[in-house]
Amino acid sequence: MADKKTPQLDELQNGKWPSFVTEIKKAAVKNEASKELLHLLERSYEEKRGHWKHGGIVGVKGYGGGVIGRYSDLPEEYPHLQAFHTVRINAPSGWFYSTDSLRKICDIWERRGSGLMNLHGATGDAILLGTTTDQLQPIFDELSEEGFDLGGSGSDLRSPSCCVGPARCEHACYDTLEACYNITNTFQDELHRPMWPYKSKIKFSGCANDCTASIARSDCAVIGTWRDSLIIDPEEVKNYAASGMNIQHVCEGCPTEALKYNAETQELSVIADECSRCMHCINRMPKAITPGNDRGATILIGGKSTIVQSAFMGWVIVPFMKMEAESDYEEFKDIITRIWEWWDENGKTRERIGETIYRLGMSKFLTEVGLPAVPQMVYRPRANPYVFWPEDEIKK
Amino acid sequence: MAELVVNGVSYELDEDGFLEDASVWNEDVAKALAPHEDVEELTEEHWKMINYLRDYYAQYGVAPMVRKLLKDTGYTQKTIYELFPTGPGKGACKVAGLPKPTGCV
Numbered sequence A: 001m002a003d004k005k006t007p008q009l010d011e012l013q014n015g016k017w018p019s020f021v022t023e024i025k026k027a028a029v030k031n032e033a034s035k036e037l038l039h040l041l042e043r044s045y046e047e048k049r050g051h052w053k054h055g056g057i058v059g060v061k062g063y064g065g066g067v068i069g070r071y072s073d074l075p076e077e078y079p080h081l082q083a084f085h086t087v088r089i090n091a092p093s094g095w096f097y098s099t100d101s102l103r104k105i106c107d108i109w110e111r112r113g114s115g116l117m118n119l120h121g122a123t124g125d126a127i128l129l130g131t132t133t134d135q136l137q138p139i140f141d142e143l144s145e146e147g148f149d150l151g152g153s154g155s156d157l158r159s160p161s162c163c164v165g166p167a168r169c170e171h172a173c174y175d176t177l178e179a180c181y182n183i184t185n186t187f188q189d190e191l192h193r194p195m196w197p198y199k200s201k202i203k204f205s206g207c208a209n210d211c212t213a214s215i216a217r218s219d220c221a222v223i224g225t226w227r228d229s230l231i232i233d234p235e236e237v238k239n240y241a242a243s244g245m246n247i248q249h250v251c252e253g254c255p256t257e258a259l260k261y262n263a264e265t266q267e268l269s270v271i272a273d274e275c276s277r278c279m280h281c282i283n284r285m286p287k288a289i290t291p292g293n294d295r296g297a298t299i300l301i302g303g304k305s306t307i308v309q310s311a312f313m314g315w316v317i318v319p320f321m322k323m324e325a326e327s328d329y330e331e332f333k334d335i336i337t338r339i340w341e342w343w344d345e346n347g348k349t350r351e352r353i354g355e356t357i358y359r360l361g362m363s364k365f366l367t368e369v370g371l372p373a374v375p376q377m378v379y380r381p382r383a384n385p386y387v388f389w390p391e392d393e394i395k396k
Numbered sequence B: 001m002a003e004l005v006v007n008g009v010s011y012e013l014d015e016d017g018f019l020e021d022a023s024v025w026n027e028d029v030a031k032a033l034a035p036h037e038d039v040e041e042l043t044e045e046h047w048k049m050i051n052y053l054r055d056y057y058a059q060y061g062v063a064p065m066v067r068k069l070l071k072d073t074g075y076t077q078k079t080i081y082e083l084f085p086t087g088p089g090k091g092a093c094k095v096a097g098l099p100k101p102t103g104c105v
């Protein structure tokens, strides 16, 4: 294809932020598809519309998901973009790579694809952007050789992801990396072979700071917490005070007024039963305050985006669960399996688990998956009196 | 646009190898589509699945959910991938002449 001008995209090479246009231009030197992509994008900027056809069903043998098929609607003018499929690679827990493994992915991708990547897709996969149908199986075979597997797509378990957790963060209340890896391995079949009413996502955050945004972006959020008292180091409190920190101000930020500071004695104390484990004081004084010793996670269900029922954030279904590698995460796996089973039995086509629960009710959901109803599940009790009673609970 | 020639008749396929016009499907077309989905020969078990999918589609106007399909055919997820290595959507629905699955695939 003759070199065309890209005046609008060129504008985006100005300014301080790293420019994606510069990156595509680098790839375009080596690859025709990337070059055409640049020109097609410029055209989209001019016309203010996308130039990709609806849908696309491609994949690799044995799997029902993992590849997103895409075709340009202008194949005559952009022959190298006729097919421009995306391959999702399940990324390592917490996105920790060795340069060696990244080089291997890049080598395969430069030979068999556009050379463009997205590190990472919002769900967490390493995304290879743009290749043709005949390259999919060879790419998959070569990735497998190097120990990589595809991620999820379609009505399956999408690739679980986690925060950096205990690898680098002193707040982590369980080993998010290990849990993510272990649980991903257990549910390989659910991930590769779509079988449910719709997609389902799990995300693991080590504490309530929720650095994976699991509460908003996963059907099942596993958020680290503790159930004894947070731990205060009195010496470090004094150091913070000496450094000029306004500790009274930290206490004022406590949503439950559980944290008390005596400025005269420089003593900080907590009413453990009233602390809601919001992380505020720990974030402000990480050297002096740490999560308690009896650690685990809160399990939330239902987070999803707008379509169809409106956006949901996850809500509590298990206030506290131990998350330990020694038990092989048995309790979690057991519950999530029952939840999927219930949803698969009751969910309508393209109905997320949150919507199925919304439609059929928490009490039915909890009863049928075998979870006890507890006050932590609600923000406040219902305000209307339209209460259903099971027939057998009524004294006649 | 790719095409498939069966018994001297030419059928239009879309980029993914699905029939452009699902209504022109016949058994010989299914046999010709099968090798594209890594199915060497359509056995009785394949036909059971194909006929089920076609009947369901004729009745409801949509492809069945996987769970429904498993219940009605008695196959397991594993059997389906053994029969159709590229899966129930890309493999079986294509050979059975159902429209292409859509949505957030």
Ligand code: HEM
Residues within 6 Å of the ligand: none
């Ligand atoms: C002299 C006139 C009226 C009298 C003595 C009267 C009396 C009552 C009584 C004793 C109740 C039952 C309260 C309870 O169970 O706690 C009631 C409920 C009700 N009344 Fe009246 N009422 C009168 C006029 C009206 C009018 C004009 C309307 C509507 C246009 C009305 C609408 C209702 C409704 C909707 C309820 C049910 C409220 C609920 O269930 O929460 N009433 N009334």
Ligand code: HEM
Residues within 6 Å of the ligand: none
């Ligand atoms: C769309 C319109 C209406 C709706 C959705 C509606 C809804 C309701 C509901 C939910 C109740 C409570 C039933 C129960 O818990 O037992 C009720 C009770 C009642 N409504 Fe209506 N209502 C409507 C119109 C009206 C009108 C126009 C009147 C009177 C002119 C009326 C008079 C009453 C009365 C008197 C009761 C109390 C009955 C009782 O306590 O036995 N409602 N209504």
Ligand code: SF4
Residues within 6 Å of the ligand: A163, A164, A165, A166, A169, A170, A171, A172, A173, A205, A206, A207, A208, A209, A210, A211, A212
């Ligand atoms: S969620 Fe908590 S444990 Fe995980 S990285 Fe963020 S602060 Fe650390």
Ligand code: SF4
Residues within 6 Å of the ligand: A230, A253, A254, A255, A256, A257, A258, A259, A270, A274, A275, A276, A277, A278, A279, A280, A281, A282
């Ligand atoms: S973690 Fe939050 S709720 Fe608990 S004491 Fe600290 S500020 Fe208060």
